[in-house]
Amino acid sequence: MALSLSSPCGCASDEEEEMAVFESTAAEHGSLGRPRLPEISVISPGLDTRPSIVEPKMGVKPAVVRQGSGGERNSEKVMVYLRIRPYTEAENEMGEEQGCVAVQDEETLMLKAPKDSQNMRTAERGVTQSIHKFSFSKICGPETTQQQFYECTMKKMVKDVLQGENRLLYTYGVTNSGKTYTIQGAGREAGLLPRALASLFRKLQGRLYTAMNLKPVMYQDVRHLEPSEVRVEEIRRNSLLKEDENQTSRRGGTTTIWDSGIGGLSSTSNIAAQLEDSDSICLEPDSLSHSGGDDLEEGAQFSIWVSFYEIYNEFLYDLLDAAPSMQPRKRVTLRLSDDKHGNPYVKDLNWIQVRSAEEAWRILRAGRRNQSFASTHLNHNSSRSHSIFSIRVLHVRPDVNSGQTMHISELTVCDLAGSERCKEQRNGERMKEANNINTSLLTLGRCIAALRQNQNNKSRPPQVVPFRDSKLTRVLQGFFCGRGTSSMVVNISPCASIYDETLQALKFSAIATQLVHGPSTKTRVAYILSLLREPTANGNDSTVMEEDEDDVEDGDITLLNNEALLQAIDVLKREVQRQREEKEALEANVREQVVSEMMEVISGMQDGFRETLETEKALIEERCEEKMTSLQKHLKKFYSQELKERDEEIEALAALLDKTKVAESVPASVPQEDLEEPRRSRRLTTQKKRELTLCTELDQCRNELDQCRTELLTKTQEMTKLQMQLEVPGSTGSLTNAADRKMEEGQRNLRQLRLDLQRLGADLQSGERACCRNTGGERLRQALTAADETLLKQDQILLELQNGLTLIKADLRRKAETLAQMQPDQPQLPPSGFAAFATPGSCKKRGCAAAAPSDTENRPPQKRPLFQSLFPTRTPTRKYNCTVTEANITPYSRILRSRQQSPPPSPVTTPRSLRGKY
Numbered sequence: 001m002a003l004s005l006s007s008p009c010g011c012a013s014d015e016e017e018e019m020a021v022f023e024s025t026a027a028e029h030g031s032l033g034r035p036r037l038p039e040i041s042v043i044s045p046g047l048d049t050r051p052s053i054v055e056p057k058m059g060v061k062p063a064v065v066r067q068g069s070g071g072e073r074n075s076e077k078v079m080v081y082l083r084i085r086p087y088t089e090a091e092n093e094m095g096e097e098q099g100c101v102a103v104q105d106e107e108t109l110m111l112k113a114p115k116d117s118q119n120m121r122t123a124e125r126g127v128t129q130s131i132h133k134f135s136f137s138k139i140c141g142p143e144t145t146q147q148q149f150y151e152c153t154m155k156k157m158v159k160d161v162l163q164g165e166n167r168l169l170y171t172y173g174v175t176n177s178g179k180t181y182t183i184q185g186a187g188r189e190a191g192l193l194p195r196a197l198a199s200l201f202r203k204l205q206g207r208l209y210t211a212m213n214l215k216p217v218m219y220q221d222v223r224h225l226e227p228s229e230v231r232v233e234e235i236r237r238n239s240l241l242k243e244d245e246n247q248t249s250r251r252g253g254t255t256t257i258w259d260s261g262i263g264g265l266s267s268t269s270n271i272a273a274q275l276e277d278s279d280s281i282c283l284e285p286d287s288l289s290h291s292g293g294d295d296l297e298e299g300a301q302f303s304i305w306v307s308f309y310e311i312y313n314e315f316l317y318d319l320l321d322a323a324p325s326m327q328p329r330k331r332v333t334l335r336l337s338d339d340k341h342g343n344p345y346v347k348d349l350n351w352i353q354v355r356s357a358e359e360a361w362r363i364l365r366a367g368r369r370n371q372s373f374a375s376t377h378l379n380h381n382s383s384r385s386h387s388i389f390s391i392r393v394l395h396v397r398p399d400v401n402s403g404q405t406m407h408i409s410e411l412t413v414c415d416l417a418g419s420e421r422c423k424e425q426r427n428g429e430r431m432k433e434a435n436n437i438n439t440s441l442l443t444l445g446r447c448i449a450a451l452r453q454n455q456n457n458k459s460r461p462p463q464v465v466p467f468r469d470s471k472l473t474r475v476l477q478g479f480f481c482g483r484g485t486s487s488m489v490v491n492i493s494p495c496a497s498i499y500d501e502t503l504q505a506l507k508f509s510a511i512a513t514q515l516v517h518g519p520s521t522k523t524r525v526a527y528i529l530s531l532l533r534e535p536t537a538n539g540n541d542s543t544v545m546e547e548d549e550d551d552v553e554d555g556d557i558t559l560l561n562n563e564a565l566l567q568a569i570d571v572l573k574r575e576v577q578r579q580r581e582e583k584e585a586l587e588a589n590v591r592e593q594v595v596s597e598m599m600e601v602i603s604g605m606q607d608g609f610r611e612t613l614e615t616e617k618a619l620i621e622e623r624c625e626e627k628m629t630s631l632q633k634h635l636k637k638f639y640s641q642e643l644k645e646r647d648e649e650i651e652a653l654a655a656l657l658d659k660t661k662v663a664e665s666v667p668a669s670v671p672q673e674d675l676e677e678p679r680r681s682r683r684l685t686t687q688k689k690r691e692l693t694l695c696t697e698l699d700q701c702r703n704e705l706d707q708c709r710t711e712l713l714t715k716t717q718e719m720t721k722l723q724m725q726l727e728v729p730g731s732t733g734s735l736t737n738a739a740d741r742k743m744e745e746g747q748r749n750l751r752q753l754r755l756d757l758q759r760l761g762a763d764l765q766s767g768e769r770a771c772c773r774n775t776g777g778e779r780l781r782q783a784l785t786a787a788d789e790t791l792l793k794q795d796q797i798l799l800e801l802q803n804g805l806t807l808i809k810a811d812l813r814r815k816a817e818t819l820a821q822m823q824p825d826q827p828q829l830p831p832s833g834f835a836a837f838a839t840p841g842s843c844k845k846r847g848c849a850a851a852a853p854s855d856t857e858n859r860p861p862q863k864r865p866l867f868q869s870l871f872p873t874r875t876p877t878r879k880y881n882c883t884v885t886e887a888n889i890t891p892y893s894r895i896l897r898s899r900q901q902s903p904p905p906s907p908v909t910t911p912r913s914l915r916g917k918y
């Protein structure tokens with residue numbers, strides 16, 4: 001039934017492993033063309049590649065059996081143990097047992113999604129599989145006792161620590177999966193930690209260094225304490241022990257959940273017996289119980305110190321902060337620091353010296369009272385923090401003055417808080433805790449994944465392991481980086497209701513199973529020695545080559561003489577220099593790339609800004625123009641309104657005058673005495689009469705002026721047409737040019753005429769204003785006379801202009817004839833009139849062909865030079881009638897003539913409407 005993703009040789013390649021681990025997430029990405037998923041997802045660390053550990057004989061170091069030719073030197077897979085907890089009675093009643101967790105053999109676990117799980121739903125959609133297979137270093141089923149579990153996990157670790165190694169064991173799993181049970185135990189079922197303590201002290205019988213003058217500080221340093229400091233240390237320890245005693249006696253020495261772990265050991269009377277009992281279970285007669293000091297360094301004594309702290313919501317709290325107080329007080333947070341080698345340590349952490357397992361357990365129990373627990377929906381006594389209990393073993397030479405530490409080793413046991421679904425936490429505080437727990441666990445997962453990546457792809461540049469992203473990974477960093485080894489215990493619950501969470505936890509641990517331990521201190525020595533064995537830059541082989549190969553292989557640096565060591569230092573310096581140069585070159589390269597990219601971005605931004613500027617400019621210009629146009633329009637409107645109002649005023653005045661006139665024509669019925677009005681008023685009446693007459697004449701004048709203007713307009717249009725027609729024969733050289741010139745002159749004259757007319761209008765306006773103001777008749781008369789004169793002048797100019805036009809026409813006709821002669825194929829133009837220049841069709845239409853040319857037009861042009869015709873001499877004899885025939889008399893000249901006939905000094909009134917027009 002099982003389908004395997006492993007390569008045919010049974011050893012999964014890197015890529016295959018990657019795929020296997022992340023299959024469920026990778027499958028979510030491509031729905032199109034998704035390959036058919038295998039029935040079972042195999043999440044295997046590739047057990048075949050794992051080096052097998054040969055159990056050492058007494059006093060023999062464990063040897064790593066390297067796999068194949070490509071096996072890694074000194075590499076050892078991280079041990080990952082799986083522990084499945086049994087169902088509780090309540091869970092059985094609730095039907096949690098659905099057979100979703102099945103142990104196939106000691107190393108293989110099969111997970112089958114229950115029908116209500118999220119995983120089953122996604123499997124039904126074909127996104128992922130419903131059956132998963134995981135491999136572990138060792139699987140312990142629900143029936144596994146605490147003793148059995150201790151034996152297969154921690155027993156050896158204790159031994160390693162006593163031999164000077166650093167070891168870490170941490171539990172990982174969903175909440176309520178049995179992590180705390182595994183580490184500390186419950187009731188009489190002592191967990192790993194109390195068993196380890198018991199085992200440790202048992203082994204150190206008679207070898208304990210009980211003086212307190214040597215204390216571990218910082219990462220792994222030791223400080224000699226002054227007698228006064230020793231006293232302080234003793235007080236601290238005693239107060240912690242006393243506090244525990246008080247608490248225990250307050251509860252009547254009964255065992256509660258809080259007494260978990262060594263449990264019943266809290267009762268002073270039976271502590272020793274129970275410890276003894278527990279230890280006797282833990283220790284095997286052949287390995288530790290009778291070993292005495294066999295495994296331990298010759299002549300060395302051991303000083304044991306413990307610390308206990310928790311990481312709660314990303315803050316570090318010392319659980320052994322020993323100031324006994326009944327008052328609840330704010331807990332002091334601890335800081336993380338680095339020593340001069342960059343190793344992280346918890347600053348100001350309390351280290352308490354313990355001289356027996358009982359003392360150690362009591363200290364641990366006192367610390368647990370400060371730990372953060374809370375009741376959650378899954379676990380009524382859930383750890384809400386990661387708790388870290390450390391045992392430091394100082395290997396002391398007591399024969400030297402007041403003792404001298406040779407070495408420090410450490411056993412750290414970390415009970416991680418359980419991963420859980422945040423959304424299921426209804427309490428805000430619980431939600432925040434769950435968030436922080438999940439974040440730090442996620443970071444731990446990322447670190448493990450990055451370490452694994454770096455180990456598997458050595459050809460690629462290593463990626464940064466994000467140890468600094470959480471407090472948890474930072475404090476555990478040393479164990480992942482060669483300063484010791486780590487082991488992981490994965491706790492799972494077989495319950496169907498938390499299947500999805502369990503699956504996630506197992507996937508997480510599957511990555512850890514693929515991890516190998518970082519190079520140990522010894523490996524680093526071997527590395528240095530390998531450097532020395534390599535030919536030096538100048539081609540000479542190192543003197544180390546002469547050393548015994550076996551010793552070099554074992555990494556025993558003490559066998560090297562001073563010269564070799566100095567040479568090793570030189571080689572290392574060169575190596576450091578080379579790496580520094582490499583990194584500098586890399587940095588320069590990166591900087592260059594960054595600069596060029598920045599320049600590109602900047603130039604892009606510049607272009608963008610320039611475009612925006614142009615657009616803005618155009619917009620502003622457009623807006624300004626619009627504003628100016630609207631301003632002009634408003635001004636125009638305003639002034640035209642003004643003019644209109646004035647016109648209306650004038651008309652009102654005229655109406656008034658009319659009324660006055662009517663009043664003057666008094667009927668006979670008016671009484672005699674009314675007629676005998678004062679002389680002055682009679683004069684006024686006469687004046688008003690005159691003004692009335694004046695107004696009437698002005699009206700006439702205005703009408704005639706309008707006619708004049710219309711006529712002028714017509715003429716202008718005709719001239720324009722003429723000009724256009726003249727253009728018809730084409731550019732015939734000088735003739736047409738001359739005609740054009742004359743036309744231009746004629747037009748100029750017309751413009752002049754218009755200007756004069758405007759002036760006339762202004763004069764008339766001023767005359768009218770004088771009239772409106774009702775100032776004396778004399779002034780009005782003068783103004784009117786002046787206007788009259790201007791009108792006469794304009795009339796004269798008009799006449800002259802007409803003459804000029806006539807001449808131009810004649811001239812043009814002549815030229816047209818000449819042109820016609822020059823182009824024989826062109827139809828003969830009619831001899832005279834404007835129609836001569838028009839097409840026959842157009843002439844017929846207008847009825848021009850029948851029109852007889854006037855005398856003036858027929859006059860030969862040479863009789864009067866063009867210049868003269870345009871600018872005639874202003875002689876009084878020719879003023880009105882010399883050259884103007886009756887047919888050519890314009891309304892304007894008619895007015896003038898009639899005015900000459902009318903009796904002086906009747907002044908010509910200014911046309912009212914004319915004023916309005918100008």
Ligand SMILES: Nc1ncnc2c1ncn2[C@@H]1O[C@H](COP(=O)(O)OP(=O)(O)OP(=O)(O)O)[C@@H](O)[C@H]1O
Nearest residue numbers: 085175176177178179180181186379382383417418
């Ligand atoms: N192997 C086991 N045998 C018997 N009982 C167990 C086992 N593992 C766990 N339990 C019981 O399951 C319950 C939950 O265990 P525990 O408190 O250790 O879970 P946890 O993973 O530490 O939870 P949390 O992360 O919330 O602190 C406890 O009552 C414990 O006694």
